[in-house]
Amino acid sequence: MSFKGVDDLVHMVLSRIMISENSDHQIIVLKEKDGDRNFPIVIGIQEAWAIDRAVKNIPTPRPLTHDLMGNIINGLDIGVERITINDLKNNTFYATIALKQNGSKFEIDARPSDAIVLATQMKSEIFVSRKVLDEVCKIDSM
């Protein structure tokens, strides 16, 4: 991996998906790849199911929206270089998706849930900005 600002980013892995079908809000947990800090992100049920299916490699009889997005990305040979949780404002996380195609790079805003669905489908790496991780873990230990 080499890209600008790498020191400001921390490599994370998806460590838990907690789906409660009776709730509107589902929880995923990201954990430092080379450390112990972790934090939860609240996401919607469609995104939680899509992540769960991608982790377990479960096909759907028909392409749901996230599958369609993945199929477009695969079909047009677009690479998902990484996704980054890059901001936290008013308890809401923000993310970007770094795409690459034919040598061109393109970064796009996304909700963390959609970004993590894509990262899981494409086996892309997940990063969080050090500032966001420091902030969320500070809040966590209060």
Place this chain on the structure above:
Amino acid sequence: MSFKGVDDLVHMVLSRIMISENSDHQIIVLKEKDGDRNFPIVIGIQEAWAIDRAVKNIPTPRPLTHDLMGNIINGLDIGVERITINDLKNNTFYATIALKQNGSKFEIDARPSDAIVLATQMKSEIFVSRKVLDEVCKIDSM
């Protein structure tokens, strides 16, 4: 428009979106552009909202999944040539999305709901195979 099998396709327009927030199933109606035949498609609430937002050009504070898909397609200069409702089996409609990028064409399977979200976002044309339209309008008049 010129593409293979054009005689087998009928040009449609989205004529109604019926959203009932208390129901799991929403209805959109496609109508012949140059005729009176029309038929409803049952879709999910997320897709109905996404179509409604696209029709009314309402931005969301954060990109939802369909917005993200549209942003990827726009950002990478991918053209949505048309979408086609191309099959009907066991009361379920099937669709394809015809994409174009750098002179290459690519066709991808989708649920009609997702395909119509994309067509509405991108102002692409909506077609239905004549066979499907004949079939669904025959059932309708029984």
